[in-house]
Amino acid sequence: MSKQQWMPVAPGVWRLTVGSPQGLTPLSWIGASPRTEALERLPQNPPPFDFSEIGLDENGSRGFVLSFPLDAEEKLYGTGLQFMRMNQRGRTRYLRVNSDPKQDTGESHAPVPFYASDRGYGVLVDSAAIVTMHLGSTMKRGDARDGQVRDRNERKGWKATLVSPRAEIVLPADGADVYVFAGPTLGEAVCRYNLFCGGGALPPKWGLGFWHRVPTLYSDSEALEEALEFRKRDYPCDVVGLEPGWHSKSYPVTYEWDKTRFPDPARFVREMDEHGFRINLWEHPYVSPDSELYAELEPLSGSHTVWGGLAPDYTVPEAAALYKEQHDKRHVEIGVSGYKLDECDGSELTNNAWMFPAHAAFPSGHDGERMRQLYGLLFQKMTDDLFRSHNRRTYGLIRASNAAASPMPYVLYSDLYDHRQFIRALGNASFSGLLWTPEVRKAKSAEDWVRRMQSVCFSPLAMLNAWGDGTKPWSYSEVEPIIRHYIKLRMRLLPYLYTAFARYKEEGVPPFRAMPLVMSREEIARAEAGGTVAGEGDILNTTDAAYGKRTSREWDDQYMVGDELLVAPLFEGESERNVLLPPGIWYGFETGDRYEGGRIVRVSADLAHIPVFVRDGAIIPTIPAAPRAPRKGETTPLQFVHFGTADGVGRLYDDDGETLDCERGAKGWWTAAVSRTPNGGYDARLSGPDDAAFAYGPVSWKLAQTSLPAE
Template identity: 25%
Template structure:
């Protein structure tokens, strides 16, 4: 970032070298609205915008006439206010991102004109927005500076209580703005970008915005919401950007767009949250509620709820990059059964094709001579098969000519048609065009053939990026890039549910609405303590962005420093296993050996923890049901249960696992960590020790066989009382409940089969 002395220009990416901007870009600022009227069930205001001088300071260019644009207000129920403005562009009423719940009905708004303010009210007479038309109070004693420029002053009350103020006067003096109420950037005389700013309180905290690999409170950060290959979990790049944030002031903001965005969370100005969207439309849903869970619930009412994944998906998944043959897979699966490691899914990554990484959606006929028999044999042994693939087509792929001739894939502007390699969509000739219904059906048919063999899950890898130098049937590439993951995962999910009977994918990328198509995992984490910590941070923020089900590669995807060949330490393998057991889904995957018998010094501990995972499945299923009807994810940031506890807005290395478990993974080789216990009475899950919450446990020690996990006193935990090889052997009617009370002496003593 190149920092100048003009914070708002920096936020807008506006070049203050005016020789580069002359006649190209201008900033227009919103002024006081001049008219208000009924518009269907909503209200519309006429807002004039004043062009600013092309200078290094803000000042109105009075030589250019103001331009009027229409600002629309609509209410969805009594907790959501939609604020929209299209600068000569149509606002989307229907989009893939929205799946508005039937019970979330639009209600009628009206308005009342008062002397110095306009009030927008709902049918109950509750004020939902105020537009202040008064002038700032001035005690004039100096004329050294010009008077404040006219500015739109608005307060939005999505629930009639929570005030969300537009930042009307975030400035040092009138010509030096830190943020601007509502503005747009004009390029070549056409509106191109829109910005809005909301007032931020000094101690206000922010979470969400997708998969953030950083601290819990996002205040003081700026993010570019542009999906990219994250290349790990320890940087600002991310696979899943979600244009939604949640404030500690108990409101949520969803920016309904697929365009590239920028969110400044009280960063460029500590007084303002600033949004910049790279299209001439602003369409936001403001949510006011009593607590974070209810805000998340309202957000999911707008963008959709997930369905509960099938029982088998909660068992252990085994994978590595990659298995190459039927014989290799059978040997691994047979050995895990022989050595009493329960497992449900075997995943074949990039090596099941004729050529590694060359995705053609067909098994190698030499190494997998009879795929249907292969899949059937595994199913008889209690294993289901998951397959890797990607949405990019290589020039030497079998389907290339068909896809090109029928325009099922993007058509590159350049004539260069690349072959396939790995780790980048740009190494491929084109991207499947999911904006084209015929291409969607063609892709589904590729998967249908595999699913009819008995395959149960498709790993919808990649999808964070597309070929931007290409043409797509129904969308500009800049608007498709972020949305692509949703269209891609929807197609795979639908055909899987149709053929296999269970709706499930294993997905990496994400945008608003993708939570409808579980399961998502956290990408290519380093097999290190840093990778483990970054994974958890990303999962917590994703859970605060509407996603209910989430996983990660145990014990990290790639080695450090040798990407493919570094040895995974025993203690990291165990500690990451424990973290995986207390996650909605658990999958082992990486660039080298991941099967537990390759780690003989710890394999007995791993086996014990896998059996604990299967014992916990009734509880996990119970909590999974909740995420389909509430705002809760399975893996929850502490703030969802303790929003009034300021400490919980900062903790990113602990979490609730469902309603009852408090989990604090060990993420070092010292077997100790500091643990924060919120208010309540907690029982150690492994020792039965009871402790009063509202305190820190400093340097808490946990031997390798145990993990810092507490359960709410009095909780009833449904558990499975028998050892199984896989979920096919489970009869959930046998489920028992363990009461966490003074008689509870630790889980190992209650489950004698482990």
């Protein structure tokens, strides 16, 4: 295919229209404008291949097949929220929205037809249809490289998946718009994708506090009593989530308050707010026959129901208007702060099957397949628009998503509960413009409880979801001080976290990043070459698969928070682990231990600590741990902590923390700098705009620290 058919559409972004794509797509539904100025600031390099190397074949009724060249060592990341592996090279990804994936097929709560390569480029298919990506998992005649075809009976090294020279993408029958994003690094390709989608989400400050979801059938008085217990026990908490019982009926839902459990919703929300708690409401898409919306939504809904409830077609403006009008009146106007949008994914991978089928018909003309792929995005956009109409930011939870979700203020979650998979998902989400919470629900032991709570406090949304188990942060009394410490530590780090999210919005840099986004292929290889870590080479597992299961370390159990902190969680039964440290000097964030980076280090930690590392020269903005996040107009003392002996530069972002005025210029960026003086001391300076919102004061400094000072 000639290069001229790939049209530049933004700095470092090219588009090819294949066929005649029809209907809504993720990009067209979200409708965000690319952040062109930020895209222009990225290096303007072409992708590491010529466009003439891309192949396109028509495949009859099956649509089109687009192929991209791969080199032998190339690694591919992304494809959305994936739980089973990080490097998708050699895998076929069937990217259908589906809940609770327990097999490594590509199906997921949030399958995104976008992959990024460690050669420094990304590929997106903008389609509401299911896309299948063969990411180096197919071989054509003549493809087998020298020595790849082996006799399994006689020769060692036989592989079930040979090294393919191409990635093949099966496009829908009507075609699709396909985009290529230049790097030149993997991280810059991902940033470019996020910026093209409109930039990342910037939550309100309260969204970065601690969340607690109460049991399903709690009443207003029970929810308030439990919330006040947080204050009595000195546990910070910003958000209380109500589960299905707040509805007059659920499964399917009415979106109306139950008059017995919540006789005066406005008073309840107001009283919770007076104590410093925001309210988040659970809901799902399927409308009960007893809902006030049912009669008007029925002709605007699909041909099939779910749990006896309507599946409205919210791509029809009249349907979306009805939903938003009712939610505005009953929820947003009385002070509700956000939603948990559950079960917009469907299920065929669990013990039960529920969802409208692919052949369902909808008034807009979309079929069930495309509606299901879009459903999570529909609700994210509608609810975000609803809060925007009040000049309010929201932050919520979502069970399904797709491409173009970077600017949506929603965090994914799952009914799965494998701790290791939860950490892997946190890293994998960062390749595809997604956010993920490794929420805590219950534990097998006090140790498991601590390790899960430590992890969630270093995630996009720190939440205890007690909807079914009734757990509290203090459920294991013997470890209460540890749990309290880490929730408070998160509160101390709010300025740092908020600044990381601001970079996500304005520069496309994910606030939580997998290791391949911060270390190059060569840096990882050099670190691993520094010594063989016992038990972490290639291992042949003959138990899980007839073809063997040869695995190698992917470093998918550690991640970066912002630019300066590296988190390496421990799991139940562990007291030590190996950590891949990027080049440079690092310190134990709480221990002060010094480490030489650019290598693998062995670290140990007692139950009271999660291994967290901070760069030499890092400057971390902190505030005192308060019961809740600072509110608009409040001023909080700020302390910059400089680590190590190297000179350092850090950034701080601030705005009012609640409204969208930041998008109209009411914001500021400040630079904190520390440098050595000729007499061996340090000079610390803070510079920035004098006329911008600044919620901090007085400002103090701690210099040349090796660990975070105690409050």
